[in-house]
Structures are given as structure tokens and as C-alpha cells.
Amino acid sequence: MFRLLLLLSLTWPAIASEERARQVIDEMEQLYRGDSSDATMTMQVQTPNYNRTLTMSSQSYGKDYAFFRIHAPKKDRGVATLKRAEEMWNFFPKINKVIKVPPSMMMGSWMGSDFTNDDLVKETQLIDAYSLVLLETDNQYKVTLTPKEQTVTVWDKIEYTMSKDPLLPLSQAFFDEDGEKIRELTFHEPKEYNGKLMPSILEMRPLNKEGHLTRIMYDDIKFNVPEITKDTFSLRNLKSRF
């Protein structure tokens, strides 16, 4: 009897929280993604061997389309990444070449940072590919994401923490199949950009690599930009020099 009760108490809220968790994440992401966005940002990559700062612009449209272009340093100027649904291309102006990122390279580093190519492609599809369990406290939502059976991923579990008021992401922790925390993405210093409050700093810290840290700082971000349409995200645009 006790066991049955326990079982019920475990499963019943889980089913209920799945929908609720989806709502929370959706609501929050909608809050600061908008239909389209146009941002400039600075990325700092810290490793024991080198430190690097890149400034870049990024455009996004819905969940599926994103575009990044590096402005500085001079050596990397013009290097661009186009993401369309689950596909990704890099463009290198110096050699005038578009290179599709093959599936085998998805877990590879993006532009030498601690973000993987996969992060860029899949980040927005978390709620579709994972089962969600919501845990609510007084001022935080904690969503535990476990991959659905058909989802191909290296993560066994992702813990997504958000603050309730204002509704903002706080951290994402990624666990491997041994239950070990491999890396952590944290969100800092919420700022208002054109009427929307959102974290201005993202820090990705791989916990299995000491001294590694990637920090993205939003310098400016505009939402619902009419110039950005689906056509912005074409291979032809990727190759255009600027």
C-alpha cells in the first residue's frame, strides 16, 4: 500500500508538471526571443593556454534560423555561421568557402569557445526533445530535462533553473550518463534591452576542463526587426562580403 502511494506520488505530479514546465520555458523564451532579433555581442574565451575576445553580430528568426558574423579581431573578420533548422554552415571569407558542419563535428567547439556547434543548433529545441519535470520553489522554477527515447544527445540530464519574478533563466547544468555534472551555463546581470529584460551575460563553464570559460556579453539587442525575414538566412547571404 505504502509502495503504491509512493509510486503515485512520484508519477502523478510528473505528468502534470510536464505541461507546466513546457509553458514556463516557452513563456520565458518567447519573452526575450521575439519573432526576430538582431544583436551585437562580445565573446570572451578563457583557457589556460589562450584568451580571446571576439565581437560579433547575430540575427535570429524564430527558433530555426540564426546567423552569426565575427567583426573583430581582424584575423577572423567576416567569418560567419548560418544555422537553419538542424543544419549549420560556416563561411570563411579569406578562402571564400562555405563549409557545412558535418554531424560528426556537432559536438566540436564553435569558434574555439566552450559552446559546441550542437548548442547553437539544438538549444532552442530542448522542450521538444526532452521530457520535462518541474519543481517549483518560492522564487524559482527548476526544470529537469531528460532526453526522450528517440533523442540523440550526449546529455543524460539537464537541470534548468529560472527565477520566477522576473521570469529569467539562471542556469543550465548538463550531466553525463554517469550522473556527473559536465558543464554549466549561467546567466548574469539582467538588463533592459529595448523594453525587454534579459540576462546580459552568459557564462559557459566546462567542469571537466579546468580554467576554461566562455563568456558572452550582449552589447545590444533589438527585437522584432522587420528587415529580418526567412530570406535573410540564405547561403547567398552567408557568402556576401560586408
Place this chain on the structure above:
Amino acid sequence: MLTFQIAFRNILRQKRRSLLTGLSMTGGYVLFVFGFSLLEGSYGNIIDIFTLDSTGHIQIHQDDYRDRPKIYKTIQNQEQIKVALTDNPEIKSFTPRVFSPALAYAGDKTAPSRIIGIDPVLEPTVSRLVQKVAKGTYFSTSPNPDGYYEAMIGRGLHIRLKLDVGDELVLISSGADGSIANDIFVVSAIIGNKTSFDRMAVYLPLVAAQEFLSLGDDVHEYALLVNDKDANETIARGLSAQLSELTVAPWQEVEATFYRTMQADKQGNYFSMGLITFIVFIGVLNTVLMSVLERTREFGVLRAIGSRPMQLVRLISLETFILAFISVMVGFLLILPFVYWFAEVGMLMPEPIDMGGIEFQHLKGEMSARVFWIPMAFILGTAVLISIPPGFRAARILPKEAMGSH
């Protein structure tokens, strides 16, 4: 002196037997020297091939770069090292290098490749890269009029990418600062052949490679040649003490697998050479024993007139030694021209051995003092050694019994 005279006369007494015994020792010596010379020579040749092809006699790296290469394990402080290497009178030449894997593009074809950044001026003082240029011209440091640096590619890349001299080559790799290195180069030469170790290599001028990989002035390796190649391990130890923050390794460590195989093979060969000598000396032992037996009466007389037993041992040892010495000297004179010819000219092989684009057509021997004196010492030593038991046999002879025998 008297013993010496007697020993010498004893050898001449049985001329035919001495001649035959001597001949077998001469033969043993000649075979030993010849085998030794060829073994040392062919290994010396192979060692020369790869040390001069690219390895150098000594290599310098940062930490464990040799075993676990990482692009940022670089040698900094170039000036200090250059001064140390230039000032060392034992070092003939040195050259800096950088390495990185890269993806090579030409048209719509791609191939994995290995970038080797070299100093176009210093590299030829250490390796045979210039001789390995099969087509085109050895590159220079400066970019061409269009601003592209020149690259030399291995034969394998030439075939896989259908890339020829004058064509554009695109390289993509990751830089030391985490950036994606990408640039266009113009092929100036094709290097080596299909079996070269560098068949998938892209040689770039050092400055171009450093810029491409965002390495600044840093390099991954110094390869050096020394004046006395047999002393390279000692020189490496000296350098290691001097450049304590770096890892200095002689080629014996760099090519450890080859070195161990070579040592094992050499030991096997020494053993078989020792075996030849052993068989030769079974014959010699027989002869000495025979001559002792034959001269029982004579030794009895010697003992009777007051020779010490040890004098007899010495006499027999000396006889064998003198005979062995004469045989070895004759053997030396016989084999000297052969070894000389093998060392200088070498035997033309029906199929030339190709080592990374350089052809070796001759089987060569080594001509050095040790090729002669090691077998010499071995044979003389063995001769003295095997003459001791018969010597004691003679020493134990009792005059009374001996003179009664026939």
C-alpha cells in the same frame, strides 16, 4: 724472450698443421669483420637516411610534445635557444619547425594533411628537403606578388587533390588561440614520392605557418645535426642540462621503436658471429690438444730439466696467441680492401631501396677502427682462452711417465 723463441719455433715445426689452423682462424676473422662491417654499415646507412631525411640527430621540444602533441606546447624564447645552439661547437646545424594537422582543399576535393612549417634557409642545413623536391622549385619565405605564401606538398596530396605546381591550396586548421585558421597558399613544389613519410604533408615557410596557426614567434621543435653523430647521446645530455626547461632527445629516443628493433637485431647478429668464431675455435682447440699430446715426451723433458708448470702453460698460450695473431693480421690484410670497397662504393643492389624519395642503390659497409679491432680482440682473446686447458694438461705431466710414453 726465450719462451717466445721456443713458441715461435714450435709453430714453424709443424708448418702444415699451423697453416691449416691459421687459415681457419683467418677465415673466422674475415667472416666476422665482413659481417660486422656490413651490419654496422647498413644500419649506419638507415640511421643516416632518417636522421638526415628529417629527424636530425637531436630534437628539442616543450614538455611531452613528442608523445602528446598539442599546438600550444611550444618552445618560446627563441633567442636564448638560438644562442645556446650557435655557441655549442659540437652542433653542426639546427632548424626550427612547427606542426599542425589541417584539412586541405583543392577545388571540391579535400584531404587530411599535416602542416610542417620550416625555415626555408635553415632547413636544408639539417634535412634533405631540397633534394626531395620532385617537381617545381623549393619555396622562399616571401609571399608571391598576389600576397599568397608558397607551399610544398607531398606526393600523396598531389595525387589525392589533383593539385599541381602553381595551383591554389586551401588549408583549414585550428589556431593556437582557438580561432579557425584558414588561408590560401600557392603550390610551389611537389615533395618526395608516394611512400615518403611526408606524402600527406604541406610544407609552409615558418613565418607563414606561425601566422596561419596564430603561434607568434613560437615553434614546436628544433631539429639539430651534430658533428660527431656517434656522440649525439652525450651532446643531448649536455644540452638537456643547459636547456633544463625543455625536453632534449637524441634520435635513439625519438625513434625508440626502431632503435630497440635495431639493438635486438644487432645482438642476434653478434650472437651468430660469436657462433662462427666458436666453431672455428673448436677446431683450434682440437689442434692445440693434439699438439700437446704429441709432445708429451718433449714436455716431460722440459719439466725434467727444470721448467716450471706455469712456464709450460704460458708457452702453449703464447704459441696459440702468436698463431692467432699472424692469422688475424693476414685476415686483416685480406679483408681490408673488401671492406674499403664496400664502404666507399658498395654493392649495387638489384632493387634500389627508396627512403622517402631518396634512392639508395648500394649496400654499404662500415669502415672504422672498431670494425677491425673488435673481432681481432675477440679472436685473440678466445685463442688464449682455449689454449689454457691444454696448457694445464701439459703442466700436469710428470716427467717420469711422460718420458716413458711414445
